[in-house]
Amino acid sequence: RDRNKGLFTASQKLKGDAAKYTRQNPNGNRYGLECPEERDYYPYWHPTPWRDIAVLTDTIERCAYYQTQSQNVAGKGVCQ
Numbered sequence: 001r002d003r004n005k006g007l008f009t010a011s012q013k014l015k016g017d018a019a020k021y022t023r024q025n026p027n028g029n030r031y032g033l034e035c036p037e038e039r040d041y042y043p044y045w046h047p048t049p050w051r052d053i054a055v056l057t058d059t060i061e062r063c064a065y066y067q068t069q070s071q072n073v074a075g076k077g078v079c080q
Helices: 036-040 060-069
Strands: none
Touching: none
């Protein structure tokens, strides 16, 4: 899938337009089935087959946000 071009890329020169190229991963390296854009920008904006089993944060104020925005409870959609 194409990457979300509205995401901040800093001064990185991404080597492609797929979701595997992010500012933290401009070369598009992948490990297993992960999608770097899904990993780096949680909660993800696009539907995904993955379900959350845990969210780790050091900011307890974000817990309510993560609980309401998880795809376990809030469906995400995309127009084509």
